[in-house]
Amino acid sequence: MSPFLYTLSGLFFILLFLGGIRLMNSPKTAVSGNLLSAAGMLGAIVLTLFGGGIVPAGLLFVSLGIGGIIGAVMAMRVTMIKMPQMVALLNGLGGGASAATAFVVIQNAGHVFSTVFTAALALFVGGITFSGSLIAAAKLDQKLSQRSVLLRGHNRINLFILLLTVILIVIVPFAPERAFGFMALIILIGSLAFGITFTLRIGGADMPITISLLNSLSGVAGSIAGFAIDDPLLVAVGAIVGSAGLILTRIMCRGMNRSLMEVLLGKTTSAARENPFPENPGDTAARPQESGEDPERIVSLLKTAKTVIVIPGYGMALSQAQHQVKQLCDIMEKQGKDVKFAIHPVAGRMPGHMNVLLAEADVPYEKIFDMDSVNPFFPDTDVVIIIGANDVVNPAATTEAGTPIYGMPILHAGEAKNIIIFNKDTRPGYAGVNNPLYSQKNTLLCLGDAAVKIGEIIKKLNEDDATP
Amino acid sequence: MVMLKLIILFIAATAAGYKVISKVPSLLHTPLMSGMNALSGITVLGALVVTAGAVELQSKLLGAAAIVLATINVVAGFLVTHRMLRMFKGKNAGDREL
Numbered sequence: 001m002s003p004f005l006y007t008l009s010g011l012f013f014i015l016l017f018l019g020g021i022r023l024m025n026s027p028k029t030a031v032s033g034n035l036l037s038a039a040g041m042l043g044a045i046v047l048t049l050f051g052g053g054i055v056p057a058g059l060l061f062v063s064l065g066i067g068g069i070i071g072a073v074m075a076m077r078v079t080m081i082k083m084p085q086m087v088a089l090l091n092g093l094g095g096g097a098s099a100a101t102a103f104v105v106i107q108n109a110g111h112v113f114s115t116v117f118t119a120a121l122a123l124f125v126g127g128i129t130f131s132g133s134l135i136a137a138a139k140l141d142q143k144l145s146q147r148s149v150l151l152r153g154h155n156r157i158n159l160f161i162l163l164l165t166v167i168l169i170v171i172v173p174f175a176p177e178r179a180f181g182f183m184a185l186i187i188l189i190g191s192l193a194f195g196i197t198f199t200l201r202i203g204g205a206d207m208p209i210t211i212s213l214l215n216s217l218s219g220v221a222g223s224i225a226g227f228a229i230d231d232p233l234l235v236a237v238g239a240i241v242g243s244a245g246l247i248l249t250r251i252m253c254r255g256m257n258r259s260l261m262e263v264l265l266g267k268t269t270s271a272a273r274e275n276p277f278p279e280n281p282g283d284t285a286a287r288p289q290e291s292g293e294d295p296e297r298i299v300s301l302l303k304t305a306k307t308v309i310v311i312p313g314y315g316m317a318l319s320q321a322q323h324q325v326k327q328l329c330d331i332m333e334k335q336g337k338d339v340k341f342a343i344h345p346v347a348g349r350m351p352g353h354m355n356v357l358l359a360e361a362d363v364p365y366e367k368i369f370d371m372d373s374v375n376p377f378f379p380d381t382d383v384v385i386i387i388g389a390n391d392v393v394n395p396a397a398t399t400e401a402g403t404p405i406y407g408m409p410i411l412h413a414g415e416a417k418n419i420i421i422f423n424k425d426t427r428p429g430y431a432g433v434n435n436p437l438y439s440q441k442n443t444l445l446c447l448g449d450a451a452v453k454i455g456e457i458i459k460k461l462n463e464d465d466a467t468p
Numbered sequence: 469m470v471m472l473k474l475i476i477l478f479i480a481a482t483a484a485g486y487k488v489i490s491k492v493p494s495l496l497h498t499p500l501m502s503g504m505n506a507l508s509g510i511t512v513l514g515a516l517v518v519t520a521g522a523v524e525l526q527s528k529l530l531g532a533a534a535i536v537l538a539t540i541n542v543v544a545g546f547l548v549t550h551r552m553l554r555m556f557k558g559k560n561a562g563d564r565e566l
Contacts, residue, residue, distance in 0.1 A: 014481065017507060018488055024500055025491040027556040034503055034553055038546040041510070048513045054520035063519070063532040064512075067539025074540065075547030080555075086548060087502050094508040094541040097515055100534035104518045104527045114471055215501055215508075222511040223478060229514050230470055232477055237510040239478045240485030244504040247489050248497060345494060352497030356552050364559040370494045 009047060010233040016040035017237060021244075027365050044233060080360045081317055084350040088137035088211045091218045095129025098122055098221035099188065105228050106172075106184045116173040116180070119228035120187055124169055126221035127191030128198075133214045135199040136207060140349060146204030151197065155265070158197050165190035198264065205430035206263050208350050209252045213260070216245020248351045255345030255371075257397070257408030295453075298420055298444055299460045305382035305418070307338045309374065311411055312358065314348055315388015315423060321451035322361040325387060328454055329363070331461050341367050342374040342411050344392035375412050384416040386437075387450050390429030395436055405431045419443040422450040499552045506545025512538035 017040050023033025045064075049056045078086045102122035109115045138144040151157060165187055172183045202210050223238025253260055302308075310329065316322060329339045341363060347354035355368055369377075378384065386393055393413040397405040413419060414437055421438065425447055428434050437443055446453050492500050515538050519531025 018484055021485070021488045021492070021500075021503070024496055024503065025488075025493065027493075027496060027553070028558065030496055030499065030556070031550065031553045034499070034546060034549045037503060037507060038550075041506070041542055041546070044510070044513060045516070048516050054517055057520060059528060059532055060516055060519060060535065063535035064539050067536040068543045070536070071540040071543030071545075072547060075544040075551065078548060080552070083498060083502070083548070083552070086544075087498075087505055090502070090505045090541050090545055091508070093537045094505065094511060097509070097511045097534045097538035097541065100530050100537065101511055101515045101518055104522055104531045104534070107524070107527055108518070108522065212501070215504060218508040219504065222508050222514075225511055225514050227471070227474055227478075229517060230474070231514055231517070232474065234510055234514050235474050235478050236481035237507055239481035240489075241504045241508045243482045243485040244489045244500065247486065248501060251494070251497075343494070350498055351501060352494055352499070355495045356498045356555070359552070359555040359557070362555075362557065365495055365556050366559050368495060 006051070006053070007232065009051075010231075010236075013040050013044050013233055014236045014240075016043075017240065021240070080356050081320075082141070083356060084207065084211060084348070084353060085137040085140035087350060088133050088140055088214065091211065091214045092130050092133025092137065094218040095126045095133060095214075095221050097126070098218070098225045099126030099130055099191075101225050102126060102228060103184055103188065105225075106180050109180070111173075111177060113173045115228055115230075117169070118224055120169040120172050120184065122221055122224035122228055123184060123187050124165060124191045125217055125224060127188050128195040129214055129217040129221050131192040131195030132199040133195075133211075133218070135196055136202075136210050136214060139199075139202075139204060140207055140211075148203040149200040151200075154197065154201060158194065161190050161194045161197065165194065202263060206256070206258065208346050208348070208353075209249060209256065209258065209260070209263050211350055212245055212248040212252050214245075216242050216249060219243075219245060251345055252351055255409065257405060295446075295456055295460055298446060298457055299464065301383060301418055301420065301444065302332065302457070302461065303335075303464070305332075305337060307377075307381045308332055308383050308385060309340045309342050309377065309381050309413075309416065311342045311344075311384060311386045311389050311393060311413055312347065312354055313344075313387065313389025313392060314354075315390075316450055317348065317354070317357050317388070319388065319424075319450045321387060321422075321449075321454055322357050322363075324451050324454040324458065326358075326361040326363055328458055328461075329367075331458065339367065340369055340374060340377065342369055342371070342413075344371055344389070344411055345409075347389065347392060371409060371411055378412045378415040381416040383418045383420060384413045385420045385422070386413055387422045387454075388424070390423065390435055391431045391433070392429075393435070393437060394429065394431075394433060396433050400433070403431070403433045405433050413437065414440065417442065420446065422446045422453055424448065424450075496553075496556070499549045502545055502552065503549040506542050506549060509538045509540075509542030509545060512542055 020033045020037030023029040102119040105119040219241025226234025397408040515534035522528045
């Protein structure tokens with residue numbers, strides 16, 4: 001194919017992908033948007049194979065086949081609650097692919113300065129993405145401790161690895177050609193090590209930020225690899241992915257009141273471990289009687305309510321209570337109540353995770369509201385039902401200066417007329433800040449497994465319906 | 469010259485991506501991310517080209533590994549995105565302004 005035609009087709013695919021993303025701005029068109037992007041990718045692969053640029057050998061088809069089968073099996077098996085670790089893992093594979101490609105490029109580059117340099121850079125970013133994502137996936141999958149792991153002299157180790165690798169990247173284009181392989185290997189090892197040390201100390205609660213960032217990096221790695229092999233399509237699509245990851249990273253940071261620097265330096269979790277109310281750990285033990293809050297009171301409260309807002313948190317997902325929650329809402333809707341779902345930006349373990357879990361439970365998306373659009377409704381709401389969420393409704397975020405969550409945007413559940421909290425216990429959430437909502441007068445606490453507890457309430461509501 | 473063209477393209481694509489992606493509602497951020505994930509598998513094109521051009525066995529194997537990894541990324545990425553998006557159902561035809 002002539003270079004002109006190749007550029008033209010590249011442009012066509014870029015527009016196709018952008019169009020696919022554009023369609024994702026509404027849940028009605030999103031499915032076709034995704035299919036459009038997938039078709040574009042297939043087209044790009046076919047064009048690369050048969051466009052005349054390369055001789056398509058058997059090895060290529062075998063590799064494509066193996067990857068395709070593994071990918072399909074992984075995608076069909078994964079459950080929705082495990083989506084964050086799946087996405088983290090896939091980020092890592094994308095980064096690994098870019099790193100491996102860059103490695104081959106360096107080995108066969110000859111002495112073209114810009115090629116060697118950009119390939120080394122792609123190797124570096126891809127390597128970090130690969131190992132960092134694998135650690136993040138292992139943490140999310142609980143194969144590694146969710147806690148932030150701090151090595152002795154962690155900052156110095158990171159800085160040392162980083163400096164060493166960056167220096168190598170800068171000097172590798174000037175090195176003799178036969179040293180390329182060896183130096184590339186050192187760069188790869190350095191970036192893998194850096195990916196590990198930097199993700200290890202990021203705590204579980206900061207994972208939404210981490211995987212957004214790794215998502216961005218996987219795109220950037222592909223883009224730089226595009227520079228190395230002079231492929232405009234890789235450059236552009238990698239850049240698009242990079243900016244998507246960056247947008248999500250910013251949204252997550254804002255939602256958690258973190259600066260990216262704090263997260264990368266592992267500051268958030270260490271601050272979170274210090275409880276700003278040290279006198280309160282006995283709180284849990286002091287109020288055991290409330291764990292058996294009378295379901296009757298909850299039922300009668302629910303019956304009189306006209307407007308209800310449900311706030312699901314990751315705790316709901318952990319106890320797999322979303323189907324019970326949906327059932328409860330169906331009953332209330334049948335009774336003519338107005339039911340909304342309020343989703344905090346960082347509910348769940350990755351951006352938008354809670355929405356997927358609710359969609360899986362067949363909650364229609366019209367009932368799902370994001371934080372900014374739902375907050376004005378709270379003062380006029382009869383009952384707020386909080387299920388396994390804590391920090392995201394904690395009023396301390398607006399009142400208690402000096403706590404780790406101070407300044408974090410929250411759902412103003414406290415403004416509602418009545419509050420029902422389903423939670424495992426009264427212990428503080430991830431941020432370690434006690435939640436004044438738990439001791440508010442208009443709050444009914446229902447402690448224990450949310451799925452079981454809500455099941456009981458549903459049963460009672462149904463019984464009462466049957467015998468009016 | 470080639471480098472300059474690519475840099476301009478990089479900046480333009482970042483800006484265009486930023487513009488379209490900002491319009492995706494938070495409702496769909498997880499499928500957005502997995503979809504972007506699939507797109508980052510575009511590296512598969514590069515992997516195909518360098519593997520086809522590789523002479524040494526070592527390079528061929530490494531290139532093949534890159535193809536496998538990137539293809540997993542592409543296929544699994546688009547498939548999970550599809551699975552998730554299909555679950556998002558509206559109450560009826562009326563679409564809420566997001």
